[in-house]
Amino acid sequence: MKIQEADAKSLLLAQGLPVPPWKVARTPTEVEAAAGTFLDKGASRVVVKAQVLVGGRGKAGGVKLASSAAEARDVGSKILGMDIKGITVKKVLVGAAADIVKEYYLGAIIDRSISRITLMASAEGGVEIEEVARQNPGAIHRVSADPLLGLLAFQARALGLAIGLRDPLLNPFVTIALGLFATMKANDADLVEVNPLAIVAETSSDGSSTQRLVCLDAKMTIDDSGLARHPGLGALRDLDEEDPTDAQARKLGINFIHLDGTIGCMVNGAGLAMTTMDLVKRYGGEPANFLDVGGGARRDTVAGAMELILADPKVEAILVNIFGGITRGDEVAAGLIEARAQQTRDVPMVVRIVGTNATQAARLLTEASFETATSLDEAAEKAVALSKGAAR
Ligand code: GDP
Ligand code: MN
DSSP: OOOOOHHHHHHHHHHTOOOOEEEEEESSHHHHHHHHHHHHOOOOOOEEEOOSSSOOOTTOOOOEEEHHHHHHHHHHHHHOEEEEEEEEOOOEEEEOOEEEEEEEEEEEEEEETEEEEEEEEEEEEOOOOOHHHHGGGEEEEEOBBBTTTOOOHHHHHHHHHHHHOTSSSHHHHHHHHHHHHHHHHHEEEEEEEEEEEEEEEOOOTTSSEEEEEEOOOOOEEEEEGGGOTTTTGGGGGGTTTTTTHHHHHHHHTTTEEEEESEEEEEEHHHHHHHHHHHHHTTTTTBSSSSEOOOOTOOOOHHHHHHHHHHTTTTEEEEEEEEEESOOHHHHHHHHHHHHHHHHOOOEEEEEEEETHHHHHHHHHHHTTEEEEESSSHHHHHHHHHHHHHHHO
């Protein structure tokens, strides 16, 4: 689950990281009011940032500075409603504009190849890290935390030194790196990214200027499987931006992932779903999705899953592959019959149901004149042939 910058910043603050104050605004009037409070407190400029769950907002024109509340309102009215990579901006973050001296990148990810949380840092901050990885991979430095010991201060210090930080900013960097690791652990996050982590210049009331490190941007994704352990975090899901099919799949309790092919797959069990996709490919087709209806799926789940598959206009044939254990074959068959009765688009379908109540399922399907198959190979071959027929 991706969360918005403002929410990610709250989670960073909770771990004691330095994040400048902000307000979230949904209308130009709210932007103006928020800007007013920061300007009244002495800010010379404010920054207005689109809150959308994609990177590169700056480049897309979704991050702008303003010198007065009126200008902030104007900038806000331009950003609100703007389209950034296909997403309409519905809210913005408003804060005192930082006086940036230098931008760094600091991120934490789960490195699955070594089963550890890895921190990455680069002196080439501000730009997208994927770009740095392509053009200058040597500019990205990494340390990995031991699962038992956690991230140790000396590792964080080495990372800070590697990106060129020295006293008096090195110790603050160590605190930030440890805090980032703590944020990963505390929230079951699989990514926390601060880009830029910036050195900013601040002028105190006596006119002297100091420099400090602050988190100017925050990007975070939470492991969906960890959400049950954090009742508060579910509320951070931004329904404004969730793909309607994903939302529907979540409601039905179905694992559903969109792919690029033309053969819709409905399978029970993740392993069987993978195998089914492999066989579709072997017979020369491309799966349109990964779909696991889960164990013990009832007819309404099956009908709902069918709707999700059909919602994809690229789907030219459907392959249903059910291995009945807890799942009852006749229940699935009833769901398929129900789904077809409501179906608005005529897409050919091949059904293979084996296991619990397969005989009853076969009778129901034959009565309803469904195309069936007994083996998975046969089912996959037929589905691919049907999809090619549909394409002609
Ligand atoms: P992103 O483009 O979606 O990653 O959004 P960011 O929050 O990282 O902002 C993009 C860029 O805008 C940053 O790299 C900065 O260069 C600039 N920026 C963001 N906040 C401020 C600010 O408070 N002051 C100044 N001067 N620039 C900022
Ligand atoms: Mn950024």
